[in-house]
Amino acid sequence: MGILQTLRVALRALLRNKMRSFLTMLGVIIGVGAVIAMVAIGEGAKAKVEEAFASMGTNLLILLPGTTSTGGAHGGYGSSSSLSWDDLKSIQTEVSSVRYAAPALRVTSQVLSEDQNWTTSVTGTTPEYFSIRSWPVARGVAMTQSDVDSGAKVALLGQTVVDKLYGPSADPVGTVIRIKNVPFQVIGVLQAKGQSPVGSDYDDCVFLPVSTYSSKVQGGLRNYINGTIYIGATSQDTTARAETDIGNLLRDRHHLTSGIDDDFSIRNLSEMASAQQEGTKTMTTLLASIAAVSLLVGGIGIMNIMLVSVTERTREIGLRMAVGAKPMHVLLQFLVEALTLSMMGGFIGVSLGLIMAQRLSSNFGWPMLIRADIIVIAVGFSAFIGVAFGLYPARKASRLDPIDALRYE
Amino acid sequence: MVLISIQNVVKRYQLGDMEVNALSGVSLEIEAGDFVAIMGSSGSGKSTLMNILGCLDRPTTGSYLLNGQEVAKLDREQLAEVRNQLLGFVFQSFNLLTRTSAVENVELPLLYAGVPTKERVVRSKEALSRVGLGKRFDHFPNQLSGGQQQRVAIARALVNNPKLLLADEPTGNLDSRTSIEVMALFQALGGSGITVVLVTHESDIAAYANRVITLKDGLIKSDVRQNPLSASAEMAAPEMSAET
Numbered sequence: 001m002g003i004l005q006t007l008r009v010a011l012r013a014l015l016r017n018k019m020r021s022f023l024t025m026l027g028v029i030i031g032v033g034a035v036i037a038m039v040a041i042g043e044g045a046k047a048k049v050e051e052a053f054a055s056m057g058t059n060l061l062i063l064l065p066g067t068t069s070t071g072g073a074h075g076g077y078g079s080s081s082s083l084s085w086d087d088l089k090s091i092q093t094e095v096s097s098v099r100y101a102a103p104a105l106r107v108t109s110q111v112l113s114e115d116q117n118w119t120t121s122v123t124g125t126t127p128e129y130f131s132i133r134s135w136p137v138a139r140g141v142a143m144t145q146s147d148v149d150s151g152a153k154v155a156l157l158g159q160t161v162v163d164k165l166y167g168p169s170a171d172p173v174g175t176v177i178r179i180k181n182v183p184f185q186v187i188g189v190l191q192a193k194g195q196s197p198v199g200s201d202y203d204d205c206v207f208l209p210v211s212t213y214s215s216k217v218q219g220g221l222r223n224y225i226n227g228t229i230y231i232g233a234t235s236q237d238t239t240a241r242a243e244t245d246i247g248n249l250l251r252d253r254h255h256l257t258s259g260i261d262d263d264f265s266i267r268n269l270s271e272m273a274s275a276q277q278e279g280t281k282t283m284t285t286l287l288a289s290i291a292a293v294s295l296l297v298g299g300i301g302i303m304n305i306m307l308v309s310v311t312e313r314t315r316e317i318g319l320r321m322a323v324g325a326k327p328m329h330v331l332l333q334f335l336v337e338a339l340t341l342s343m344m345g346g347f348i349g350v351s352l353g354l355i356m357a358q359r360l361s362s363n364f365g366w367p368m369l370i371r372a373d374i375i376v377i378a379v380g381f382s383a384f385i386g387v388a389f390g391l392y393p394a395r396k397a398s399r400l401d402p403i404d405a406l407r408y409e
Numbered sequence: 410m411v412l413i414s415i416q417n418v419v420k421r422y423q424l425g426d427m428e429v430n431a432l433s434g435v436s437l438e439i440e441a442g443d444f445v446a447i448m449g450s451s452g453s454g455k456s457t458l459m460n461i462l463g464c465l466d467r468p469t470t471g472s473y474l475l476n477g478q479e480v481a482k483l484d485r486e487q488l489a490e491v492r493n494q495l496l497g498f499v500f501q502s503f504n505l506l507t508r509t510s511a512v513e514n515v516e517l518p519l520l521y522a523g524v525p526t527k528e529r530v531v532r533s534k535e536a537l538s539r540v541g542l543g544k545r546f547d548h549f550p551n552q553l554s555g556g557q558q559q560r561v562a563i564a565r566a567l568v569n570n571p572k573l574l575l576a577d578e579p580t581g582n583l584d585s586r587t588s589i590e591v592m593a594l595f596q597a598l599g600g601s602g603i604t605v606v607l608v609t610h611e612s613d614i615a616a617y618a619n620r621v622i623t624l625k626d627g628l629i630k631s632d633v634r635q636n637p638l639s640a641s642a643e644m645a646a647p648e649m650s651a652e653t
């Protein structure tokens with residue numbers, strides 16, 4: 001008997017009890033549907049976090065003055081002044097795993113165009129900053145070292161600031177903005193970066209050369225960097241080494257003997273990113289195990305119904321054997337029935353899961369990412385469930401004695 | 410040619426501490442093409458003997474040569490093949506698959522014989538026409554009368570061109586007129602070389618066979634050859650027999 005014929009016989013048997021077949025499949029449908037929907041949402045969230053971290057810059061370390069991240073008293077970063085311009089210079093020259101280091105002095109200030117005003121974050125920095133954060137200009141030109149050296153009164157705008165001061169499609173390059181009553185010429189607009197991992201807007205910002213910032217916005221150059229230092233390591237692998245090297249260098253420069261806490265702190269963004277990813281991974285594992293349990297329950301449901309079916313159809317089995325069905329034929333018949341139930345459940349579950357994910361993401365704006373391999377795994381797993389839980393009832397049927405089966409009441 | 414040869418067949422059932430001999434030493438030979446009726450009171454071992462002849466059951470002791478082959482030596486797979494290729498069964502309770510059309514019921518043995526679909530359908534329809542159901546191919550069992558259902562069962566038994574047709578009280582659930590129709594069919598089969606062994610309680614039915622074997626307490630009590638009545642002649646004059 002061919003496989004097609006076996007399949008036909010199985011389908012007919014299942015169609016004879018439509019409601020029962022459907023209810024039996026329900027366990028698998030729910031299990032698979034849940035897996036597909038949850039993984040799609042989970043993967044979507046993960047992708048979004050990854051994207052957010054990637055847009056912060058690669059191999060990024062942020063050096064903050066003061067022990068702001070330890071102890072109970074939280075000064076807010078930049079509140080103490082422990083990092084000097086010489087510290088910055090020696091990080092740039094003495095640590096081999098550091099490719100770029102740039103100061104970022106920041107203040108929140110009102111910015112005026114000809115006829116609009118907008119309060120935003122104004123940062124004084126150097127051209128390296130944009131390399132560290134892989135942040136090119138979309139319009140105009142980038143900041144240059146000579147802008148910093150000469151203290152040029154030029155500004156780079158984030159897209160949000162452009163939107164607020166000029167309107168979305170306007171080209172502000174060449175116009176003048178005023179910050180603290182000092183005019184700055186807009187030389188470029190930065191590419192839109194979107195949201196940070198914590199949800200703030202990256203593009204709501206204005207950048208000035210750090211020298212100009214010190215003299216015109218901050219009101220005079222100081223010995224200490226009243227802000228943070230952005231550091232780009234040479235590669236992803238050297239980020240951790242750069243972190244320790246910078247730590248050692250600064251402890252040395254600040255004459256901190258062992259036992260005294262650092263008077264600075266270093267944040268490793270790739271570590272934060274991987275911690276985030278660990279979180280989503282745990283979540284995904286949890287969801288996957290819940291789904292596996294529900295699939296298992298679905299499998300037990302299939303086994304239960306197949307056992308009932310074998311008992312109900314004992315006489316049919318006897319008759320089939322009487323007219324020449326071999327044990328293998330009977331085994332296959334019931335196995336294919338179980339497999340059909342679980343695979344159909346799997347396919348319906350996949351479609352349902354996809355619809356569910358689609359709904360969730362369109363209704364709640366959750367991102368979703370459909371992974372083909374998860375679909376294949378889900379369907380494969382439901383096939384495995386069908387075989388694993390169908391085997392026992394099928395074997396039981398195939399081992400019946402024809403005469404006992406025929407006499408069964 | 411001898412088709413069936415059994416020697417000293419004993420079938421013993423163990424019921425708790427008690428042993429029951431359903432057959433206590435039966436020896437018997439049946440020629441190919443013969444039409445044999447087996448009679449006997451209830452519990453005399455008729456069905457037990459039929460099940461052994463039909464390779465559905467094995468004797469406790471004794472030998473069974475079917476078509477020259479020792480059945481006791483065959484495994485489950487080989488027995489299934491023998492049932493499929495050499496044997497056809499007709500049961501008292503029809504044993505048709507419900508919600509399955511006549512043609513598909515008849516197809517069943519061919520399905521397990523691996524006959525391709527087209528040929529299967531052709532042969533099944535042929536077999537149904539042969540038993541006079543040429544217009545009922547797609548009927549379900551519950552849309553057929555008892556006699557028609559039994560004829561579907563007979564068509565199923567015949568579709569694989571068996572050498573031996575075994576029928577355990579095939580007329581037990583049928584009225585006398587339908588019974589005669591079925592007997593006419595069996596007689597026709599005998600004529601075409603198929604061996605028929607039939608169990609019955611009724612001597613009217615046994616009268617159509619060439620040979621009547623009577624069992625009692627698991628042993629052969631009598632074994633007589635006779636001139637059979639012709640069922641088709643009987644059918645030609647139904648009113649007469651009804652009146653007398």
Ligand SMILES: Nc1ncnc2c1ncn2[C@@H]1O[C@H](COP(=O)(O)OP(=O)(O)OP(=O)(O)O)[C@@H](O)[C@H]1O
Pocket residue numbers: 422423424429430431449450451452453454455456457458
């Ligand atoms: N599976 C079984 N287990 C135990 N005893 C059995 C079994 N099958 C048959 N018997 C016994 O074997 C004997 C013969 O039974 P069998 O069915 O062959 O009788 P029968 O001649 O066909 O009777 P009937 O005309 O009523 O069908 C009976 O006494 C019965 O109780």
Ligand SMILES: [Mg+2]
Pocket residue numbers: 455456457
């Ligand atoms: Mg009986």
